Structures are given as C-alpha cells and as structure tokens.
Amino acid sequence: MEEAVYDVFARKQRSEPLRHIGYVDATDDALARVYAWKTYDEENWFEMCVVRRSHIIPVNRIDGPYAARATGRLGRHAVEGR
C-alpha cells in the first residue's frame, strides 16, 4: 500500500496567512483531504489545504524535507551563506 506525504496548511481567520500545521500520509489526494480534516480538528479552520510534498518546489534551500527537487547554485549559495 504505497502512501505519499502531504503537507497540511490552514488558517483560522480570513485575515491570517496560511500556516503549515502538519502532515498526513495517504494513498491519494482524496484520502489526504479526509485525513487532514479529521486529524487536524483542534481548531475550527476557515481554510485548510493539502499539498503533495513532492509537488513543492523549493526556491532557496537544498536541505530539509522539501529539498528533493532542489537544484542549482542559488540553493547551495543560500545554505552556505546561512
């Protein structure tokens, strides 16, 4: 049973930015939506989204969980210049 990682983003109020609140493992997008809604039920969210982690394209870092797709000098430079 192959599962992918999905990152969960949410905000409580209209004026707030979307914030990373957690992650779920799911076999497809539909189940990821259900798992996120049922798992992260600690707030009455105004908005919640899930993003398949492999679809996140890092811009300035080549380390960390989103870095699988990171390439190029920009990322290396940013990390070295930390």
Next chain:
Amino acid sequence: MPFTEEELKARVQKGYIVESPEEMTDGYRKALAIQLTVQADTELMSAPSYWMAARHAPSANTQVSAHAIIQDELAHANIAYRLLEDMGISKQKLVYEREPHEFKHPYGFDQPLDNWADLVVANGFFDRAGICLLSDVHRNTSYGPLKRALVKVDMEETFHLRHGEVWMRRLARAGGAAKEILQRSVDWMFPMTVEWFGLPDDRKRHSGQLEYKLKGLTNDQLRQLWMSSTVPLCERLGLDVPAHFDEASQSYVLDYPFPCQYDASEKRWLFEEGRITWGQVFQRWKGRGPMNEIYVESIRRSRGQVSSWLN
C-alpha cells in the same frame, strides 16, 4: 554536516534552531531519534490501552470523549513518526517490523486499564506526565519542526487531562464504591507515573537531550513538576497518595521506597519489600508488562489483510 558536535552544542545553547537533518551531527541525530521514538511509541501504545478501557464508558457521551482522546493520541503518534521519517528512519519499520518488546513506551502502557476509573486516572496521571514532558520540549527544543508540531499536541493533551480530572472529581464526590475503585486506580498508577520520569538526576551523569537542548528540565525537575499538580489534586479529592510536600526542602517527597518492585498480576506495588536497584527496574521494563503483545498486535492486525485487497 556543517558543525562539529561541540559547535552544535554551543550554538543550540545560545538559541540556534536546527531546521533540517542535514544540519545535524551524529550525536544530535541519535539523541533526537531516541526522544522522538519514545514520544511516538508512547502516543501509539496509549491508543489501544485507552481503546480497550473505553468499553467501560458509562454513557454514549463518555464513549465519544474517550474515543476523541484515542483519535488525538494516534494523530500525535503519526506526527512524531513523520518527523522520524523525515530524518530517514522508516515509520513502516518502526510500527510494523519491530518485536513488541522493542517499542520504547513507558511500562505504564503495558498494563491493563480494567475499568472506567483506571481510564480517567490514566488521563489524569499519564496525560499529565505527557504534558509535563512535552510542554518542556515545546518550550525548549532546538529542533524547529518538533517545536511547531507540538502546538497541536499540547493543546489536545490539555483536553485529555481535563477529562481525567473532571471524572476523578466526579467519582471522588460520589463516595462509596466509586471512590474506592478510584483509590485503587490511584494506588497503582501514582507510583507508576513517578517511575515513568526515569533515573534520578544523581544517577544520570550525562544527558544528550539537555546538551543538545532537546529538552530543558531534568528527570527530577519533571517528576517534581508532575507531583506539584498531582499531589494537591488528590489531596483536594480526599484521595491518598504516597507523597507529601516537605516544607524544609520545599519539594515533594515520596513516602515509599523508590524505586520498588511491582506485581503486575495483582496491580500492586510491593512497598513492604523495600527499595530495589534501578538495574532491577530496567530489567522489569525490558521484560515488558502483561498487555505489551496484545496492544501491539491490536495496532497491526489488519495491515496485511487490507494491503492484500488493494494490491
């Protein structure tokens, strides 16, 4: 690896936040992996323990609140296993491929919760221990992803604690048989939770978790923190606990030999046999308790079946 061990220890003590596995030294990674494995396994094993006890819920509403707690615990376990997975440690292997005795949860979650009083005291005592441990990690950890993940966990554990304390108060006020069974639960679970915090500070010479700022308080400080809430609660409810506040030392003192042996079949601490060594405690923990295999099996039993339908 951008830092030496000593450089990273010095940096995190000054407030540096580690954000990715690539920044970790071997020592940091090992200490964090142990901490997260204990955290994940504890949350995971609390679920079957509470689930089997939830059969004793006295009403539909209490069933709902008991199962809401179980759902939270599984989500908390999933969060900690995900953080491990992001460090390259397989959740699949941790959950499905270890022997039951290899899990790293505390001995308390190898014991049966036999009635509603056992469940609510577990919420009142064990979840309070969880809050003491995890809120300290939340405040102090140098690992950014864990600090953020614990916002949800702390919020929900507080609900579990409230559930436990409200029900303890209700059973205590009822008196008679209700209070007697509550006292029986307190009798075995109070020393169980005291022991949960581990070796006393004077026996623990070296703590990677403190040096890498993965937590802020020592075992004895955490044990005192737990007792500073739990002992007054029990005193207010008219429940006997084998500990009291000592004015001279301004700390809570145990009124029984610590550590001591536990008879798991009778669910009774053998105070009369006196103090044992921590070596004997570790031996008991490693032997695991009566529900260890049953709880692990209950988590895993349907995995292969559903996978075979889908593949």
